[in-house]
Amino acid sequence: MSKYFGTDGIRGRYGSKFVNESFAYALGQAIGHHLEPRTSLYIGIDTRHSGQSLAGALFAGYQSTGQKAVFMGVVPTPVVSFTVENYAPLSFGVMITASHNPADDNGFKVFGNHGRKMTVAEEIALEAHIDKALLSKAHPVASAKLHFEPSFLENYLYILKNTIDVSLRGKRIVLDTSNGAAQYASPVLLKAFGAELIHIGNAPDGQINKDCGSEHPQLLSKTVLEHQADIGFAQDGDGDRLIACMPDGSIVHGDHLLGFLALYATKKNKKLVVTEQSNIGLDIFLKQHGIDVIRTDVGDRNVFHEMVASKAFIGGEESGHIIFREHLNTGDGLLAMLKLLECLFLKHHSLYDFCKSMPLSPSEKASIHVNDKPPLETLPAFMDAMSAIRAQLGDRGRMVVRYSGTEPKIRLLVEHVDANVVQAQMKALKDAVRKHLPV
Incomplete structure (x- = not known):
């Protein structure tokens, strides 16, 4: 470790x-x-x-x-x-x-x-x-x-400009760069392809991620609606994540984005690598289209190494990290943005129709601050509580409990075919965390 x-x-x-x-x-x-x-x-x-x-x-x-x-x-x-x-x-x-x-x-x-x-x-x-x-x-x-x-x-942008061949003339795009590192790169790309750009989250004042970017997509949604944009994008502070917003202001679920790109962005071997956080609906839908979904632990580092092992060309996390291994060895929110635009405006696939066609199982996620991270297996009362919740979920649901690798938090995920069961078991799981962990 x-x-x-x-x-x-x-x-x-x-x-x-x-x-x-x-x-x-x-x-x-x-x-x-x-x-x-x-x-x-x-x-x-x-x-x-x-x-x-x-x-x-x-x-x-x-x-x-x-x-x-x-x-x-x-x-x-x-x-x-x-x-x-x-x-x-x-x-x-x-x-x-x-x-x-x-x-x-x-x-x-x-x-x-x-x-x-x-x-x-x-x-x-x-x-x-x-x-x-x-x-x-x-x-x-x-x-x-x-x-x-x-x-x-400049070298990086030159390569990306030559990665796709699409005209964005007449397309109005909202871009939120989270007051972060991508504010000097992403606008250059979109303007190079002819887009009409509405740029937000572009204050170089050190207030990175503050009420903007991938962690706060409400601003993106509001701006897309205000400007009647064709699509909107939000990136995180260092530009390796991508969030998309449709013209009606709805934020695209990360698993819908992964599924859409897996289906339309590459014709190479039909495999998609995701993490345990991805919805089971993604596996079910892509299997119907001949694409195998391979799961690994959380972290785009783990996704990449599994992509190498399984010889997959696309992988990512529902949080917005997306890797195109034939182009780069890490998640890239700028490349993912261009690949999505190519699917939409060159290949003319509908993201809205895709999202309607790929149902996701009811799920709920939560994060709770913890003061320490004792190994869960050393907490017998908490392990018993998790076993009881798993029994309630049965074979039609699942639960993921893990400590964040980057913040003092514990991450919770409950998924089931019945939304009422999700709600009840998430409450039980939160109660168990607050009772048995140092929060």
Whole structure:
């Protein structure tokens, strides 16, 4: 089990034990000792106020090992993965971001060789170097002035522009970039294809994800209706998630989006990799169309590695991470947006009709803050409560209970063919959490 890494990198409140300049310096040193000589570290940040300071410490720590670090500036997370994969496959990349978390949080997403998120085993190996660096009690030097080269983002956008062939002239599109890293990239793409753009969530003031973006789609829905747009999109703070909104203001369920793209966006082998959080209705519908659904643990890192193992070309999470493996080794909200637009306005498939044709089983999700994360199997009374709930759900429903890998929360999912059963058993599950866990 990883010591510092969660399901998607290292994340926490800025200034906390693992998200501060001293830790960033140690992480830089650790990566420098972990990598082969004469390799580089590519560093990107989102729009949080703490990003540049953490980048300076990480930069200094890496260069203290005699290696070369490159600062990429404010870029979406997939740009870091893309750059390592295509220009320096034996190097590493770090995106300094806390993704969809509040602005006061920050963190480190680490990309290994070929721009891939590391396996748990690789994370544990890197953590041994982090421990050594922390024990050395090295302090970050004063952050050197960071210079960045805009060509990294330009190269990525050039490739994406040539990925699809669709005209968006006459199409009115609302785009919410969550006051985050994608605000300098996504609008460029949409305008390049001729779209009439209404851009919101585009304040570079450090208030990333505040009442906007993928975590707050109400603003997107409202704006789509106000402007009578053809479609709307919301991304998260670092640009690796995508949420879609139809012209009637309804937000597209993440599993509908995955199913639509699996059916229409690729003709290559008919497999879709999802996580345990996806609705069983997705499996049932796609099976009727000859597409196998393969499930794995939560986290787009797990989705990617299962895609490699099963030779699948598309996978993702219902939260909005979508991976097209033939193009990139990580989730990319910008690429997913272009692929969806191609299906809608070049291939002329109806997302509205698709959503009506793919029923989802009644389900309910909840998150509860916890003060600690004791292993659930060490809580016998809670395990008994879960067993009783599973018995009530029977073979026509399911339950998923897991700790968040990025926040101090426990995630709950209850699914059943009967909505009344879902409601009752979710209440029972919440009651059990509050009674038996340190909340």
